[in-house]
């Protein structure tokens with residue numbers, strides 16, 4: 001088969017579409033013939049040599065895919081050859097075939113095109129596990145989503161709105177209309193406006209109950225300032241650095257909490273639990289059309305370098321897909 005290999009870490013042209021050995025299904029795994037994968041921010045870091053795949057994961061990038069099951073390993077129940085699926089991966093989605101632990105498979109939700117289903121697993125699992133399971137977002141609360149136009153952001157806005165929260169996003173001005181169309185109640189231009197002030201203004205001074213943050217260090221102090229009493233800040237990205245000072249007094253006074261999580265490195269059993277939760281609680285919302293995959297563009301897998309350039313420029317809204 002062919003896969004996107006990274007012979008030497010570097011810029012987008014480090015991605016090389018090359019002939020590689022076919023994967024074999026281990027116990028508890030199936031082989032998926034890939035129809036599409038999607039670019040995640042983490043893939044850019046992996047390409048640069050900063051985010052190696054966890055032990056046992058395929059060497060090729062790609063944290064999610066959609067496709068058709070073509071082989072089944074030992075000890076797999078409930079899935080059959082020919083079934084259309086999408087999947088959360090620890091790597092290897094940028095390929096014609098990939099071995100997937102069965103616990104990370106999801107059916108293609110009703111009404112979603114097989115290729116477009118590749119836009120869902122990573123964002124659905126990340127957003128649901130952090131915003132719902134960890135932070136416990138409740139109906140009537142305010143959710144602040146940083147990077148509303150990202151793959152993660154476009155999903156978080158839709159899920160938050162579907163759960164009855166008021167969703168506020170930070171996003172550059174040019175993308176405001178799109179985010180309001182997806183269900184955000186307020187869009188803040190983080191380049192021109194102070195998001196702490198704006199969040200306070202739109203919540204009558206209360207602040208945000210839950211913040212999903214992708215910036216890390218550069219937003220930490222302001223995120224704590226923007227939290228409501230009892231607020232929960234969940235950091236899932238470090239685009240603004242990893243080290244910053246945390247004012248515990250400010251946190252304590254608000255009885256607030258800060259958490260940071262990663263999905264890729266979790267043990268298989270935890271990923272399977274998250275995937276099962278997404279299937280039960282999120283997939284019905286997708287099948288009902290309340291949440292849709294937000295696809296900016298579809299490019300052939302061999303043009304992965306172009307897709308990385310696009311994501312690096314932040315010109316996209318939602319997901320950039322790579323199709324086989």
Ligand SMILES: NC(=O)c1ccc[n+]([C@@H]2O[C@H](COP(=O)([O-])OP(=O)(O)OC[C@H]3O[C@@H](n4cnc5c(N)ncnc54)[C@H](OP(=O)(O)O)[C@@H]3O)[C@@H](O)[C@H]2O)c1
Nearest residue numbers: 040041147149150151152171172214236237261262263314
């Ligand atoms: N921990 C985990 O398990 C996990 C899992 C998945 C993703 N993530 C993280 O989640 C983040 C989003 O991933 P993705 O693949 O969806 O990203 P993406 O589509 O590449 O989008 C990144 C976004 O960052 C926004 N941005 C840049 N500077 C900003 C700022 N100062 N304030 C607010 N937004 C800003 C850009 O929006 P504008 O166009 O508005 O500038 C851009 O849309 C990444 O940091 C990724 O590493 C973490």
